[in-house]
Amino acid sequence: MRRLGTGIGWRPEIADAVAAMPGVDWVEVVAENVCPGHLPEQLVRLRERGVTVIPHGVSLGLGGAERPDAGRLAALAERVEALGAPLVTEHIAFVRAGGPLTASPSLEAGHLLPVPRTRDALDVLCENVRIAQDALPVPLAVENIAALFSWPGEELTEGQFLYELAERTGVRLLVDVANLHTNHVNRGEDPARALAELPVEAVAYVHVAGGYERDGVWHDSHAHPVPEAVLDILTDLAARVAPPGVLLERDDNFPEPAELERELDRIRATVADADRTSRHRTAPTAGGDPRRSVAVLARPEARQRLGVAQAAVLSALVAGTPAPEGFDRARMGVQARALAAKRASVVAKVAPELPEILGEGYREAFLGYARSRPMRGGYRQDALDFAGQLLKTGHPADARARRRLRAWWLDRVGPAPRGGAARLLRRTLGALPGR
Secondary structure, three states: OOOOEEEEEOOHHHHHHHHHOOOOOEEEEEHHHOOOOOOOHHHHHHHHOOOEEEEEOOOOOOOOOOOOOHHHHHHHHHHHHHHOOOOEEEEOOEEEEEEOOOOEEEEEEEEEEOOOOOHHHHHHHHHHHHHHHHHOOOOEEEEOOOOOOOOOOOOOOHHHHHHHHHHHHOOEEEEEHHHHHHHHHHHOOOHHHHHHHOOHHHEEEEEEOOOEEEOOEEEOOOOOOOOHHHHHHHHHHHHHEOOOEEEEOOOOOOOOHHHHHHHHHHHHHHHHHHHHHOOOOEOOOOOOOOOOOOOOOOOHHHHHHHHHHHHHHHHHHHOOOOOOOOOOHHHHHHHHHHHHHHHHHHHHHHOOHHHHHHHHHHHHHHHHHHOOOOEOOHHHHHHHHHHHHHHHOOOOOOHHHHHHHHHHHHHHHOOOOOHHHHHHHHHHHHOOOOO
């Protein structure tokens, strides 16, 4: 297992700060946010200095009912090669549902959602992981995620689920101790039990992040300082195994560089203290050998059952249908609002002109749109769909803002817009010069 050391999640907003930080051994970059042929200059300079860069995928949906998309796997492999990465990571989650498998509309979550810890879901996940392993040029590690809701009728604990996954596929584990804390608060799960049950010798590295609690719900924001409770779980993990790497995640609300450095120092000190006081730590290994692991082919009926269940859950979260039987409706409501809020925030980043044009009314308008309009093709398409819907309904009310929005939308839809609705809207808007 390659020793990584202490790292930080690389984001454009803190690129210069990361470059100047002492003691940053490696960085992790969201794979979908980099283009293999046009790597950010700051990232290239880090690599030239010998800093390891690991791509972290968020869109494969390995826990989904469908097999991993070959195009997404090829794109992830390209980023591995471009970054010279020794490892690539993804999540144990589903991010889309519906489609031909369930004869229902395709839906996108725009976020990582938990898979049920059932035998069906485990079989599907194992086969999907094996498919991904075969397509990627370096070892794969998968991450446990944070969740706001639980699935009824689960058959395995989180630790048991992860143990069987690693045993049957040889995949490595990216253990997120902040997510273990989130699941402790939100789902009553014991982090110590999860650590005791999972195969710590398969740990590739560890994530540490902050969040906040509101009305008894922990939100894994990646935008707040790391709390002591998360460091306590890191201490427990580091007492069981010498983690090859530990990484601080921060995605928003970035503090001054000195504050980030202090957070990294606390993480280093936590691991070092565990190293000094623990006498029976497990040395990490290279993990299981996928060629020797148990081959699993998920039965078609297992994929279909999982697909139907995930489609029903995602429809309740993004399309306003009733929550399936057995789910906590209050928690599903919290998750639905969180998904809509994330959509609003990410669309504002990928299309910053929209909040600039709409001003203070942007967020309210987007949340109103999101309540009845599921995401259908990623955040950039979401931005176009949102703008098109506003224009179609005569918004915004201010004529100057409406003209600016129309110009923005027409410029991005291009001369050959997708779909009949887009063509009709384009012709309609083009015929209304005063709007």
